[in-house]
Amino acid sequence: xxxxxxxxxxxxxxxxxxxxxxxxxxxxxxxxxxxxxxxxxxxxxxxxxxxxxxxxxxxxxxxxxxxxxxxxxxxxxxxxxxxxxxxxxxxxxxxxxxxxxxxxxxxxxxxxxxxxxxxx
Numbered sequence: 001x002x003x004x005x006x007x008x009x010x011x012x013x014x015x016x017x018x019x020x021x022x023x024x025x026x027x028x029x030x031x032x033x034x035x036x037x038x039x040x041x042x043x044x045x046x047x048x049x050x051x052x053x054x055x056x057x058x059x060x061x062x063x064x065x066x067x068x069x070x071x072x073x074x075x076x077x078x079x080x081x082x083x084x085x086x087x088x089x090x091x092x093x094x095x096x097x098x099x100x101x102x103x104x105x106x107x108x109x110x111x112x113x114x115x116x117x118x119x120x
Contacts, residue, residue, distance in 0.1 A: 007051065009027055010032050047061070048060060077097060
């Protein structure tokens, strides 16, 4: 059991470290091998997780999870520390968190013709 937030893109760096191989391509992932071995003090931490799918964006920042259905859509913000089931959208109560996550959504994204954020 681990409280470390991780994502699918962490598997490649984890397996590369486990097998002693260099990463074959650049990746946003980090190896979670130290956490798997119970060496949490050696685990590289990241400030946030960012992902997107079909024009939707999401960010995990500590206990905060934000989601929006379109690049210009409204935010949904959840405090996973007290609302693990994401039942209460608290975006209006925490505008400073929404502002910080909005900046992350803009800066973490890489433009791509293959994966446009807004479908034309």
